[in-house]
Amino acid sequence: MSGRECTAGEAATTERAATATKTAAQPKGWLVDLLLLGALWGASFLFMRIGAAEFGALPAAAVRVSVAALFLLPLLFLRGQAGALRQHWKASFVIGILNSGMPFALFCFALLTINTSLAAVVNATVPMFGALVAWAWFKERPSGWRLVGLAIGFAGVAMLASRNAGLHADADGHAATWAVLACLGACLCYGIAASATRRHLGGVPALATATGSQIGATLFLALPALWFWPARMPSARAWLALTVLGVACTGLAYILFFRLIERAGPARALTVTFLVPVFAVFYGTVFLGEHVTAWMLLCAAVIVCGVALSTGLVKPGKQA
Template sequence: MNTPNAKGWLADFLILSAIWGSSFLFMRLASAELGALPTAALRVTIAALFLLPLLLAKGHGPTLRQHWKPIFFVGLLNSGIPFVLYSFAVLHISTGLSSILNATVPLFGALVAWAWLGDKPTVSRSVGLAIGFGGVVLLAGGQASFKPNASGIAPAWAVLACLAATTCYALSASFTKKHIPSLPPLVTATGSQLGASLALAVPALWFRPEHLPSATALWSLITVGVLCTGVAYILYFKLIENAGPARALTVTFLVPVFAIAYGVLLLGESVTAWMVACGAVILVGTALSSGLVKLPGRWTGKSRT
């Protein structure tokens, strides 16, 4: 990779990390007034409206019509349900903690791929799974109180919501690999947001807020829909094309850094040494379990020739 391409990859990497890190902040601001379900529903609807013209301009409409059923289902599993769960979680635990738990997506992805697709992990990846889940237990254990906090909801429910969301992401990845053929990324991205929009429309109307939201909530909603979902998808696919899927996946590791920074600076959230330490353990386990980092040969019983 030459120097200009390397610089472009690093720029896209940092921008995407900063954008996705901010999604937790904007979800908090929107959900506080709109509620979790309407926030998630409007987020995917705004993203779909942003991506659909791009899809049609590229001439991918027939492709989406041909494969709409599995793509729409992936939208519910990969966007609709997780966005509801995170919109709920950020109201009851810090955005920083939510983002650290979100960083376990590759960890759960490796476990689901093993159980569902028979993708048996190597020794190095198995060690990573053990380390990563150990970090999750330690981190979640510190927040596992079922005693309601100031929000009226026990933090443990928010932690479980985040872990359920990461499980949905993992299931979606394996379902996509097994049931959806290789399609242009824009087709899957747009179709998934359309599917999620349709799935959440009726529940969101049922739980709609009684009062009009403030300008802050509305702008947060527009930003999380257009920037953190629509634009982020485009940047992510560009990153995959320029740097490869393995490097693109490492964006997960930097997202919590930005999310924690936004939470501290703009929401006045606190970060504990225990949270940072457990987050580091989780990231190490995730790096190993996803194959991005491998143990030396002497740990795996393989020669180093």
């Protein structure tokens, strides 16, 4: 064997070893991202409730997206992706209304009445709405167990809405119904935004899409937020909550989410849906003294089963 062949063989061996090392390390990396993302998005309900209590729903949502936009803009220019945003700004702005502006405002409205844990459990239905929108838009009809999962998931939501579990002390059942409907409306917005992103922003850098969406949401909420701006200046605690919400739970979370899709694929990234309610319940119990009932836990289990089936994450009867 010649020296060149030996060198080539050694290089190939080294490359295979490096690839194996990278593959072995990759699961640990994406699992860390998954846990961090679940912790951040779980905390978003805590910070939304704190901020909305003093700002109101629309101003709180507006501050959140504006802080996120200010956080993401410098990163966009540092990574040289401003051109991608200029090219696709119209689609990014419109999707930002669906993916951030409207759902954030709806969740802030809901959290004026219901607890963070209840809102987070309803939020777990997002993949089911995504499946329904994809069915209507792309004709991707779910079949078999996925249809069963959709029915189970929405039955779990109906069970939640049928009792006054997870209400604030001064709220009534009528207000709870509107709050749950607001959460479902937010989930529907997320589902539409996912299909719209797939149709109109495929191949666009994730950072450009995320930044454009936050700018679009900021513009959408600016006038309503000014109109409903509280007469009394909110406390430093509320400002801090919305700042952390914008930077960590929105800007940083977007980066983690798209990186998770790149590292682990969409199916694994989707499993963050199961972690968000866990973290949200923990934060609400520890920091807000919220009470989680056995009925809420039962409904959460029903919804999670429905999501797992409707998204294909669990396929009964299929051999590994």
